[in-house]
Amino acid sequence: MNAALFPDLVVNGEQVPHKIVAAETQNHDAPAGKPGIAWRKAANAVAIRTLLLQEAQARSLTTEPEEVAPGRFETQEEALIRALLDQAVTADKPDDAAIHAEWQRDPGRFRAPPLWEVSHILCACDPRDAEATRKAQHRAVTLFAVVAQDPKSFGTLAARESDCGSRSSGGALGQVGPGDTVPEFEAALRVLNAGEMTQAPVLTRHGWHIIRMDALAPGEVLPFDAVRQKIAEAMEKTAWAKASRRFIDGLVSNAEITGADLRPVS
Numbered sequence: 001m002n003a004a005l006f007p008d009l010v011v012n013g014e015q016v017p018h019k020i021v022a023a024e025t026q027n028h029d030a031p032a033g034k035p036g037i038a039w040r041k042a043a044n045a046v047a048i049r050t051l052l053l054q055e056a057q058a059r060s061l062t063t064e065p066e067e068v069a070p071g072r073f074e075t076q077e078e079a080l081i082r083a084l085l086d087q088a089v090t091a092d093k094p095d096d097a098a099i100h101a102e103w104q105r106d107p108g109r110f111r112a113p114p115l116w117e118v119s120h121i122l123c124a125c126d127p128r129d130a131e132a133t134r135k136a137q138h139r140a141v142t143l144f145a146v147v148a149q150d151p152k153s154f155g156t157l158a159a160r161e162s163d164c165g166s167r168s169s170g171g172a173l174g175q176v177g178p179g180d181t182v183p184e185f186e187a188a189l190r191v192l193n194a195g196e197m198t199q200a201p202v203l204t205r206h207g208w209h210i211i212r213m214d215a216l217a218p219g220e221v222l223p224f225d226a227v228r229q230k231i232a233e234a235m236e237k238t239a240w241a242k243a244s245r246r247f248i249d250g251l252v253s254n255a256e257i258t259g260a261d262l263r264p265v266s
Helices: 018-027 035-058 076-088 096-105 130-149 151-161 165-169 183-189 224-253
Strands: 009-011 014-016 067-069 115-124 172-176 202-204 207-217
Touching: 009 035, 014 018, 014 035, 018 035, 035 076, 035 224, 076 224, 096 224, 115 130, 115 151, 115 165, 130 151, 130 207, 151 165, 165 172, 183 202, 183 207
Parallel strands: none
Antiparallel strands: 009 014, 115 172, 115 207, 202 207
16 A cells, blocks of 8 residues: 555644554455555544544553453553543443343343254365365265255264264254354354254365254243343443543544544534
8 A cells, every 4th residue: 555645644733654554554444446445444543542642641641551361461552542541431330220121122132042952964174175175065065965855864874974973873963052163053053943954065164064953942031130230231331432432522523633534424
């Protein structure tokens, strides 16, 4: 990306080097062949970060970076922005009536995890190996055609052809729940009803699967007391996000910025 084609970013008289905006562009999507869109998004993000750092400096804030993941610490800039928002942003905690009203709006959103009773036939391959993947897919498609024609043959074929240890039980994996399988496999389970089979073999990091949903137990709707704390935490996060947005909008409205467009969307 040719940074010379884009305007300088200046925030309250502080000129931000083009290289900083250019580095930020990798964090923003844009249509192919339209680098200007990624640049504008990056310029907006850098402008806000610069405003927050200027405000932290104006308040003479100091803080130490915290560990945010095992072995990973905040940068000094991230630590200052955190300290600023901790000081400047407050959000009211929802009361019991508001929490109950949020639950009552649609109790069906709060359910225990479902249980799936599943069988599969695996044609194993390493998806990084294109030739092996192609061969395994051909084999899976052939087996799928047999099972689609004669569903009762599923267990026999699994016992004879599957590359999974579940072949000893006719492909049956037993009961699984969310998080028990790889995401690609779980995504396929979420659209199956009891007795249904996937419309085609499904590729995961383990190979191609022919998947059958043997039984399905949808999660029960949870009572209010069981989800009260979860709802309260979600509402607090939403309130804090709105309050931080108002704080940032206030900084923007009082700032002189060129090279970015931070006008609120109406």
